Amino acid sequence: MDLLKKVPVREQDAKARAKNFEEVCYGYNAEEAQKEAARCLKCKNAKCMGGCPVSINIPAFIREVEAGDFEAAANVIAEASALPAVCGRVCPQESQCEGQCIRGIKGEPVSIGKLERFVADWSREHGFVPKAAKEKNGRRVAVVGSGPAGLTCAGDLAKMGYEVTIFEALHEPGGVLTYGIPEFRLPKETVVHTEIENVKKLGVKIETDVIIGKSVTIDELMEEEGYEAVFIGSGAGLPKFMGIPGENANGVFSANEYLTRSNLMKAFREDYDTPIAAGKKVAVVGGGNVAMDAARTALRLGAEVYIVYRRSEAELPARVEEVHHAKEEGVEFHLLTNPVEILTDEKGWVTGMVVRKMELGEPDESGRRRPVEIPGSDYTIEVDTVIMSLGTSPNPLISSTTEGLEVNRRKCIVAEAENGQTSRPGVFAGGDAVTGAATVILAMEAGKHGAKGIHEYLSQKA
């Protein structure tokens, strides 16, 4: 075998998968995983660990995989992460662990993400359950939001012996893992549900249908319900729109709405009540992972799909793998193109979108080259559906109902990076609610830091 190359991972055929919601990537089997694990150099000073936001002992778990002791590998990962089957699928490994891999200097890095996924999937199939704390300390902590930040924080605190309750606004736990990332990238029943159940097995309680700030406030949780500390991991759920003419037309959706209907409400299934306007010709505006998810969902619902993005391919914020998969499946990219108006018929339905060509100018504050309009370059794309995927911002519901909780001008909660401490004693925060929309793994890192911060705070308070 060629040691410079990753052991290839089996995937569902692009043409076939563009028409179904089954998972795209099949992952490694035991033999492939052991072969890939053998490529790891087991560096003493493992750079990959520095690239992992939750500091999984990567060489240690890979060594166990190579030796064929998958349960031992699972134990190594469980010390640092509660959601390995999720992370193995959706982490941007290329810019994290694998980006630091010494193997990658000459040739391809070790496929750390696929190995993590293999271990997690093997554990699930073999009924591996993470160990709960031996003794509860009787101290109650509330966690707001059951996405990656909240689940991680709750899991870590439960392992330390705290009695943790997570409050979730929606009817299903999981946050973006449940409503945002589609089935074909992150299977709900097998992967998400199982990892949430594992967090519950650590002793964490989850109360769904509770909107903190409306059903009950942070102050009431602390003063009336006996929670000594609160971690806010409520994410960044508010969609952005462009503010162009025609944006309220029938057939224009936020990516959040489109994905929530399909993922959370299972509108893609005939036997569920929630409808979705699939569209025949769909333009998705934006170039992030969410845009790719929306585009590939629309494709699976039977539409012809275009991505409309104002910069060039090099600036696409989506993971390379997602862009590659979208292209393979037949999504068409209109790059250096920006919408200026959405056209409608007399009944208010979308009939097309006027777009303008762009070129790249000087780099802006984000370091990416700024897109500049080319005058007189407008043309119309014929579409019946437009999905806006322009990013999201935090919901002000909690900050506006919690006195003394400082937010910045983007409505993000102000919290210390290393321990999640906010301007309110006993109240901690992390994840997208603090940073604005980012990744699953960064939210998990913030959840870990929050758990550590809460433990330190309560230990001192004792």
Add this chain to the structure above:
Amino acid sequence: MYQILKAERLAEKIFLMDVEAPRVAKTCQPGEFVIVKMDERGERIPLTICDYNRNAGTVTIVFQIVGASTRRMAGLGKGDAFQDFVGPLGQPSEFVKENFDEVKGRKYLFVAGGVGTAPVYPQVKWMREHGIEADVIVGAKTKDLLILEEEMKAVAANLYITTDDGSYGRKGMVTEVIRDLVENQGRQYDICVAIGPMIMMKFVCLLTKELGLPTIVSMNPVMVDGTGMCGACRLSVGGEVKFACVDGPEFDGHLVDFDEAMKRQQIYKTEEGRAMLRLAEGETHHGGCGHCG
């Protein structure tokens, strides 16, 4: 699970239920709403709160059959339960938050249409409990579709009922009653609160604009999560985009773009129709009739 303690059919296709939901009952206010989801496969349905009992921990909802999920919900009875019942959502009515002396000094006119009578009721009840006399107009298509008459009578200063076909009360639209009260009977009102079908609210607003009567309406657009996440409920108010779920559901009716809102309500009409058909006729329908392929 959220137990149904009482289930009652108020009129054809209109149902009332008392549901055990202590967290919602403890904090809800007039003007706010809830979202219910019947079971795993159901839709999330936004419903206005008709009444609440803080001590008993119950919330009263009223709904009309409009799609597949509400049709299945109508089949639930006492002892059954909703899988999900979340709230309160949205902003309370302005008068709940305003300076009470100012509210007390005003003369309110409530205008309810059809199933919109349900969300008007807790507002008028609030007025009565706070010693404020309010007039109420209730409109219905026909006598059989009139709901909550006795309840409303108990809390309104004056109750005017009108039916489109004249089968009960006056004959005609609610707008005719408003005009009559203000122009012929010399009633003076400071604020009108109108809740009902969008088309009714639109015409009430056209009239009250002419009469110089500030008007609050409660919008009931398509919604998914109800927490500001999806933007399905967006509407134009005074040229600005607002989300009914978090910015509303009540808005200054003279600023709402009703034409746009009514178009947006049509988005899932055919999709919902299909889901209802599937429910009514099951798999036998598909291909069975030979006409629809």
